[in-house]
Amino acid sequence: MNWLSHFGSFRWLSALLLGSTIIVLAENKPKAGGTLHLPLGGDISSIDPARCYELPGELFVRVLYQSLVDYDDGVEMVPCLAKSWTVSADGLIYTFELDPRARFSNGRAVVAEDYLFSFDRMLSPKMHCPADFIYFGIRGVEEYRAGKSEHISGVEAPSPNKLVFNLLKPDLTFLYRIAMPFAAPVCRELLKEKFSEIGTISAGAGPYKLKEWNRGARIQLVRNPFYGGACPAFVDELDATIGIEDSVAQMMFERGELDIVDLKFGVAGAEFPRIKRTPEISKNLEAEVSSAIDYLALNTEIPPLDNKLVRKAFNYAINKQRLVEIQGGRSVAMNGPLPPVVPGFSPNLKGYDYLPEKARALLAEAGLPNGFTTSVIFPNVVQENFRMVAAVQEDLRQVGIILEVNPLSFPAYLEKSQRRKTAPVCYASWSEDFPDPSNYLDALFNGETISERDCQNLAFYNNPEVNVLLKTAASSLNVKARLALYQKAEELIVEDAPWVFLVCLKQYVLHQPWVKNTKPHVVWPFRFEKMWIDR
Amino acid sequence: MLKRLCIRLVWSLLVLIGAAGLSFLIARAVPGDPARVIAGAKADAETIALIRTELHLNDPLWKQFGRYLWQLGHGDLGKSYVTNQPVTEAILTRFPATAALSLTALVIWMALAIPVGVLTARYQGTYFDRIVLVIATIGISLPALWVARLLQYELAYKAGLFPVAGLQSFRHLLLPALTLVVLVGGYYARLIHTNMVEVLRMSFIRTAEAKGVSGSRLLFVHALRNALIPVVTILGIDLAGLLGGVVFTENVFALPGIGTLALQSVFNLDAPIIMGTVIFSAFLVVSANLVVDLLYNFIDPRIRG
Numbered sequence: 001m002n003w004l005s006h007f008g009s010f011r012w013l014s015a016l017l018l019g020s021t022i023i024v025l026a027e028n029k030p031k032a033g034g035t036l037h038l039p040l041g042g043d044i045s046s047i048d049p050a051r052c053y054e055l056p057g058e059l060f061v062r063v064l065y066q067s068l069v070d071y072d073d074g075v076e077m078v079p080c081l082a083k084s085w086t087v088s089a090d091g092l093i094y095t096f097e098l099d100p101r102a103r104f105s106n107g108r109a110v111v112a113e114d115y116l117f118s119f120d121r122m123l124s125p126k127m128h129c130p131a132d133f134i135y136f137g138i139r140g141v142e143e144y145r146a147g148k149s150e151h152i153s154g155v156e157a158p159s160p161n162k163l164v165f166n167l168l169k170p171d172l173t174f175l176y177r178i179a180m181p182f183a184a185p186v187c188r189e190l191l192k193e194k195f196s197e198i199g200t201i202s203a204g205a206g207p208y209k210l211k212e213w214n215r216g217a218r219i220q221l222v223r224n225p226f227y228g229g230a231c232p233a234f235v236d237e238l239d240a241t242i243g244i245e246d247s248v249a250q251m252m253f254e255r256g257e258l259d260i261v262d263l264k265f266g267v268a269g270a271e272f273p274r275i276k277r278t279p280e281i282s283k284n285l286e287a288e289v290s291s292a293i294d295y296l297a298l299n300t301e302i303p304p305l306d307n308k309l310v311r312k313a314f315n316y317a318i319n320k321q322r323l324v325e326i327q328g329g330r331s332v333a334m335n336g337p338l339p340p341v342v343p344g345f346s347p348n349l350k351g352y353d354y355l356p357e358k359a360r361a362l363l364a365e366a367g368l369p370n371g372f373t374t375s376v377i378f379p380n381v382v383q384e385n386f387r388m389v390a391a392v393q394e395d396l397r398q399v400g401i402i403l404e405v406n407p408l409s410f411p412a413y414l415e416k417s418q419r420r421k422t423a424p425v426c427y428a429s430w431s432e433d434f435p436d437p438s439n440y441l442d443a444l445f446n447g448e449t450i451s452e453r454d455c456q457n458l459a460f461y462n463n464p465e466v467n468v469l470l471k472t473a474a475s476s477l478n479v480k481a482r483l484a485l486y487q488k489a490e491e492l493i494v495e496d497a498p499w500v501f502l503v504c505l506k507q508y509v510l511h512q513p514w515v516k517n518t519k520p521h522v523v524w525p526f527r528f529e530k531m532w533i534d535r
Numbered sequence: 536m537l538k539r540l541c542i543r544l545v546w547s548l549l550v551l552i553g554a555a556g557l558s559f560l561i562a563r564a565v566p567g568d569p570a571r572v573i574a575g576a577k578a579d580a581e582t583i584a585l586i587r588t589e590l591h592l593n594d595p596l597w598k599q600f601g602r603y604l605w606q607l608g609h610g611d612l613g614k615s616y617v618t619n620q621p622v623t624e625a626i627l628t629r630f631p632a633t634a635a636l637s638l639t640a641l642v643i644w645m646a647l648a649i650p651v652g653v654l655t656a657r658y659q660g661t662y663f664d665r666i667v668l669v670i671a672t673i674g675i676s677l678p679a680l681w682v683a684r685l686l687q688y689e690l691a692y693k694a695g696l697f698p699v700a701g702l703q704s705f706r707h708l709l710l711p712a713l714t715l716v717v718l719v720g721g722y723y724a725r726l727i728h729t730n731m732v733e734v735l736r737m738s739f740i741r742t743a744e745a746k747g748v749s750g751s752r753l754l755f756v757h758a759l760r761n762a763l764i765p766v767v768t769i770l771g772i773d774l775a776g777l778l779g780g781v782v783f784t785e786n787v788f789a790l791p792g793i794g795t796l797a798l799q800s801v802f803n804l805d806a807p808i809i810m811g812t813v814i815f816s817a818f819l820v821v822s823a824n825l826v827v828d829l830l831y832n833f834i835d836p837r838i839r840g
Contacts, residue, residue, distance in 0.1 A: 043799070045617045054575060241789060243790075245786075248699060252699040255691070411566075412567040412804070414576060453580065454580040
């Protein structure tokens with residue numbers, strides 16, 4: 001073999017590599033067309049952007065009603081129906097230049113006045129918007145809701161293509177809030193009444209429009225032919241069958257009747273071990289750590305849980321690794337209230353290790369050497385909760401704490417858990433609205449938000465020092481200093497132990513091999529407009 | 536006859552009011568706040584309080600029930616707490632799926648039960664009769680949820696003979712219908728069998744036999760026509776019960792019928808839908824009873840006499 005023949009084989013190798021690269025690139029190029037067959041466990045409560053505040057319903061609403069901005073593949077903001085935006089130096093004024101190409105599903109151009117209409121509609125008390133509080137930082141909302149003005153003075157439209165938001169206080173999370181479907185424009189002429197629920201009308205400017213919604217049976221979305229924003233869709237039609245249980249969805253998926261198996265956490269817990277054992281299925285399983293957390297809220301107002309030593313004993317008594325094993329490795333143990341995907345997460349935060357001896361010593365120090373009896377409530381709709389609570393119950397029994405178990409329907413659970421001095425311990429879950437520590441710490445630990453009922457702070461935790469830190473951080477414009485304040489608040493919270501910080505769940509997407517670009521996003525686990533079909 | 540009809544109508548109305556009252560009390564007695572259901576898990580206290588006031592949920596129970604009966608009297612079943620859809624509309628859009636399933640199942644099980652019931656009566660005490668009795672007893676005893684899951688796993692998932700779930704075509708109805716056939720078919724075969732045995736002992740059969748009527752004509756025309764009279768009564772009431780919602784079967788096969796609507800509303804504590812589906816089911820059963828009762832006069836001449 002001489003040099004030339006070496007060169008010849010090298011040329012063949014190069015050609016082969018080049019060919020493979022071209023094929024890979026062609027495979028990664030989005031293709032338009034096809035139908036995505038999806039399952040829905042229950043019906044969507046509403047497709048009104050002012051009303052829908054639940055997953056997986058929001059996954060459909062956000063492609064019907066797109067907003068000014070959206071997330072890139074991470075947590076950076078990119079334009080969607082906006083062309084660009086500026087923020088004033090004091091952080092109080094956000095000015096958006098609208099994309100002139102943006103169109104509603106009836107073909108009409110989206111103008112700034114549409115946002116004024118939509119914000120007035122969404123924030124009117126008549127609409128009962130479940131997320132209205134997210135926008136209370138806009139100037140004039142309070143007066144508008146009190147009936148003192150006809151419009152929200154802080155939302156202005158100086159020209160058809162310019163939209164201005166005036167805030168009461170600087171807020172670095174404002175763009176995240178604007179990215180939510182609640183802030184999307186609604187086409188006024190398509191509505192029957194301004195303040196009535198949209199029903200089965202499609203009045204958005206998103207990449208999809210509603211084809212048909214046979215309530216309780218099926219919802220079908222087709223591409224909006226007039227769409228003109230920066231975040232278009234590739235798949236022609238989304239076709240979701242409603243009322244399919246997890247295990248049934250898995251069977252349908254394996255028979256090829258569905259393209260994606262589950263729109264909650266991506267796989268049913270009971271099916272997970274089998275999926276992992278079956279390579280031909282698991283090769284199409286994608287996973288990311290999500291923003292959803294499970295925790296045990298310890299009511300700091302009910303004795304003996306008002307004693308920090310007792311709460312710390314709870315934390316030392318529970319073996320979180322065992323909980324991760326019970327979930328088949330679909331979660332990671334937590335040291336504090338923030339999941340790893342949230343900016344400001346402290347990897348070095350000292351949490352509570354599994355030390356039952358220490359837990360017993362703390363109980364003795366608290367004057368409870370023989371332990372005590374208390375009770376936990378949890379929603380009975382999630383089967384896995386039963387196994388998780390049973391493991392917690394067993395761990396606590398080992399240190400002398402007898403935990404009585406009370407599974408409740410979800411509405412009954414909400415009623416009891418959010419009422420003051422009612423439930424000593426709650427097994428609870430939380431997932432973020434946007435990727436910011438405030439969405440955990442402010443929402444769940446701010447003592448100033450405690451109310452007699454309907455309170456999100458399930459531990460009824462109130463530490464004035466933490467409250468001040470949260471308040472200062474909320475209006476800080478310095479990103480680094482702000483995160484440092486939240487980290488300080490998190491340290492104090494962990495020291496006070498109002499929760500047992502249990503696990504952060506992983507998000508999965510199990511898809512057919514022909515469905516591409518399905519990587520779960522940290523905020524919206526399934527982004528239908530990014531996916532395409534390549535058969 | 537007219538007096539009898541009037542009395543029956545008054546009783547039917549009282550039963551419906553009773554069903555409305557009972558479902559109202561049960562829906563209210565279950566812990567949980569409807570305002571919280573409407574607002575969603577993360578809503579703030581202000582929004583929830585506003586909804587509570589608008590829905591008069593702070594009023595005493597008797598006042599709420601009075602308002603509900605008043606609306607009911609005007610044909611208004613209210614709106615779903617969760618979807619805001621009018622209850623009547625929700626029930627009517629779900630009814631076709633339940634009706635299609637019930638009627639498909641009914642046709643199949645009667646097509647099987649009639650010949651099996653007649654032949655087991657004719658060959659009473661044989662192995663054939665005993666085998667059918669065992670199968671029927673097993674069918675009656677099996678839990679609906681288990682049968683539905685088993686058939687779905689074996690015939691749809693493993694064998695691929697049917698779609699797993701959903702309702703996109705008539706094919707999607709066959710497996711759920713088969714579930715009902717397994718559960719109910721045996722019972723009807725036995726019912727027909729028992730009535731046939733009784734009829735076959737009657738003197739008019741002996742007369743027909745003596746007159747030389749052929750075996751199959753004797754069985755399927757002379758005897759069966761008489762044996763079916765009590766079956767029709769039970770069938771009417773059973774069909775009304777099915778039309779009111781086949782909870783487990785619909786749920787397993789993701790059929791958008793009254794049964795799944797009722798089950799979902801219980802999970803969501805959606806009181807207007809819970810009450811609406813209960814009243815609708817009660818209405819169907821009461822109406823079927825009434826119709827069967829009146830029809831009996833025409834079907835069976837002995838009653839008229």
